[in-house]
Amino acid sequence: LPRLAHLLKPKGRLYLHVHLRPADRINFGHDHPLTLEQLDENLKLTNLVEIRRQVLEKDIGGEDMPTLIGIWETQGNK
Helix, strand or coil: CHHHHHHCCCCCEEEEEEECCCHHHCECCECCCCCHHHHHHHHCCCCEEEEEEEEECCCCCCCCCCEEEEEEEECCCC
């Protein structure tokens, strides 16, 4: 997230749609887990301000995986 935030212009927006994949659901195409705690810790390292966040039990495409959909906007000079 810090790298992505660095690429955005002032008032730029990051749209994120990602599975909150536990370690036991890792595979070749999805090689790392992600928790909300990890997401929030990485957001603290950026100048992104949350616009919207929604956590779904299943992805909108039907995948049986908790899914995060969110929007963040750059603020300040961090």
